Amino acid sequence: MSGSASSVAPHEDARPGIALACRGLGFSYSEARAPIPALREVSFELCAGGSLALLGASGSGKSTLLQVVRGLDEAETGAVLLDGRAAGDVGYPELRREVGLVFQVPELQLFAATAREDVAFGPRRLGWSGDEVEAAVDEAMDLAGLPPADFGDRHPYALSGGEQRRLALAGVLAMRPRLLLLDEPFVSLDPRTRRELARILRRLKDSGVTLVLATHDVDLAWSLCDELLVLDRGRVAVAGAWDFGAAGGHLLAADRLREPFLVTLWRRLGRDPREAPRTAAAAAEALS
Amino acid sequence: MKVTVAQYYPGSSPIHRLDPRAKFIAVSALAVALFLRDSYAGLLVFAAAGGVAYALSGVPASWFWRAFRPLLWLVGLTFLAQVLFAPGDPFFSFWIFHLSWAGLDLAAFLSLRLVVLVLIGSVLTLTTAPLALTDGLAWLGRPLRRLRVPTDELALMVTIALRFIPTLLVELDQIMRAQRARGADFRSGGLGQRARALVPVLVPLFVLSFRRADELALAMEARCYRPGIVRTRLHPLHAGTADAVLLALTAAIIAAGLLV
Numbered sequence: 008m009s010g011s012a013s014s015v016a017p018h019e020d021a022r023p024g025i026a027l028a029c030r031g032l033g034f035s036y037s038e039a040r041a042p043i044p045a046l047r048e049v050s051f052e053l054c055a056g057g058s059l060a061l062l063g064a065s066g067s068g069k070s071t072l073l074q075v076v077r078g079l080d081e082a083e084t085g086a087v088l089l090d091g092r093a094a095g096d097v098g099y100p101e102l103r104r105e106v107g108l109v110f111q112v113p114e115l116q117l118f119a120a121t122a123r124e125d126v127a128f129g130p131r132r133l134g135w136s137g138d139e140v141e142a143a144v145d146e147a148m149d150l151a152g153l154p155p156a157d158f159g160d161r162h163p164y165a166l167s168g169g170e171q172r173r174l175a176l177a178g179v180l181a182m183r184p185r186l187l188l189l190d191e192p193f194v195s196l197d198p199r200t201r202r203e204l205a206r207i208l209r210r211l212k213d214s215g216v217t218l219v220l221a222t223h224d225v226d227l228a229w230s231l232c233d234e235l236l237v238l239d240r241g242r243v244a245v246a247g248a249w250d251f252g253a254a255g256g257h258l259l260a261a262d263r264l265r266e267p268f269l270v271t272l273w274r275r276l277g278r279d280p281r282e283a284p285r286t287a288a289a290a291a292e293a294l295s
Numbered sequence: 296m297k298v299t300v301a302q303y304y305p306g307s308s309p310i311h312r313l314d315p316r317a318k319f320i321a322v323s324a325l326a327v328a329l330f331l332r333d334s335y336a337g338l339l340v341f342a343a344a345g346g347v348a349y350a351l352s353g354v355p356a357s358w359f360w361r362a363f364r365p366l367l368w369l370v371g372l373t374f375l376a377q378v379l380f381a382p383g384d385p386f387f388s389f390w391i392f393h394l395s396w397a398g399l400d401l402a403a404f405l406s407l408r409l410v411v412l413v414l415i416g417s418v419l420t421l422t423t424a425p426l427a428l429t430d431g432l433a434w435l436g437r438p439l440r441r442l443r444v445p446t447d448e449l450a451l452m453v454t455i456a457l458r459f460i461p462t463l464l465v466e467l468d469q470i471m472r473a474q475r476a477r478g479a480d481f482r483s484g485g486l487g488q489r490a491r492a493l494v495p496v497l498v499p500l501f502v503l504s505f506r507r508a509d510e511l512a513l514a515m516e517a518r519c520y521r522p523g524i525v526r527t528r529l530h531p532l533h534a535g536t537a538d539a540v541l542l543a544l545t546a547a548i549i550a551a552g553l554l555v
Binding site for chain 2: 074077079104107108110113115116117118119128129132133164178179182
């Protein structure tokens with residue numbers, strides 16, 4: 008109703024629809040002689056249901072940022088806001104439960120005797136009832152492309168590398184995160200498993216999960232993510248929408264990154280790189 | 296919840312540059328001598344020697360605390376045991392506990408001796424890279440080869456174990472984080488609950504370690520490692536004038552400590 012404008016109760020950060028916001032995050036690793044700064048004044052925002060590619064050279068702070076957002080490390084300065092509220096020891100620790108983090112080489116975390124049991128670990132820790140746990144496990148395993156009827160009773164270590172990766176992903180998905188952080192999920196996967204994983208991530212995105220994807224693979228990032236955040240030695244180098252602008256001067260040049268293949272292709276074809284397609288299928292359609 | 300071990304402080308001080316064998320002999324001899332003498336004067340000599348060596352090493356004083364902290368409970372326990380159960384003329388008694396000046400004196404002496412022992416030992420471990428220490432020990436253990444003790448293989452085992460401690464700590468940290476992200480809680484609950492909480496951490500860590508042991512063995516065989524044959528070293532140990540001076544000084548300090 009346009010006439011009944013009611014004032015919304017003030018939040019700590021009252022902008023609606025921002026799933027994740029970081030404000031001036033700073034973090035350093037304490038080493039023997041001097042602390043090593045890993046994040047400096049990192050600020051960005053991500054809408055609910057959005058997807059963010061986290062790019063940057065090794066050691067630029069991508070993993071650290073994900074750990075801090077998940078609350079495994081507490082930021083020294085600044086704040087992590089989830090749904091506009093400060094998450095953390097002083098804020099709303101329960102918010103962190105809605106953040107899923109898939110570690111680099113996540114199959115290292117598999118430990119249970121059966122795939123089902125391993126996926127059920129997280130939901131059980133959340134204190135859900137037996138039926139809820141079962142339902143969450145079935146759903147997560149299906150989503151990860153490991154039908155529980157076929158894979159439920161298999162031993163995690165007897166699965167192939169790609170299956171282990173997806174099982175570990177299922178273990179995180181079973182906790183039904185609304186914000187999913189992935190730390191280089193495509194590392195050392197064969198092409199078929201990469202495609203399957205990309206398909207899973209796209210499905211998650213379509214179902215409304217907010218994604219943050221740390222990766223070195225610009226092409227995958229381009230096909231999956233609406234926005235990007237480039238870190239350079241702990242600082243934000245680029246944040247926001249992909250913007251390849253005028254020929255040559257694109258945003259990624261500064262950071263040892265190349266632009267996505269499809270963007271280069273569009274540039275070479277003499278088309279506007281800002282309108283480059285996200286997938287090969289879309290490119291084929293545009294060109295035919 | 297970062298897991299760290301305090302052991303080696305890299306540097307290039309005169310103490311760092313000494314031969315590990317000389318340092319090991321000096322520290323062992325000092326440790327034995329320390330326990331041969333029951334007087335504060337002797338203790339003072341050894342403490343001064345340890346303090347001077349520590350100062351020369353250029354290691355920050357806070358690192359002594361890091362080396363000492365894990366042993367604090369041992370010193371505390373020694374002190375308490377001596378104070379409460381020592382014989383002597385009690386000035387205060389309660390149940391089976393008797394406090395006496397002699398007991399207090401003994402407790403203080405024994406605790407201080409432990410502190411001095413840690414001080415002297417920490418100079419060795421803080422200024423000697425673990426691998427150099429292992430090399431030195433392997434050399435010192437050579438006579439045992441006559442008795443068919445596989446000293447080189449033992450040294451290699453220790454070397455590999457030391458080499459992988461930092462790796463394992465990093466992996467332990469990663470796995471703990473991953474399980475915490477899945478809701479694991481390692482800090483609350485009783486002892487049994489905490490032990491159970493470690494299962495999701497220890498299983499992956501063991502699996503990983505066994506896999507790595509397998510791969511390492513293969514990689515070593517691929518590079519022609521065979522047990523039992525004599526290998527030459529990339530960095531042979533060289534004892535020099537400084538090491539001779541160290542041993543002479545050690546002898547002098549021990550003599551002084553035992554005679555004052």
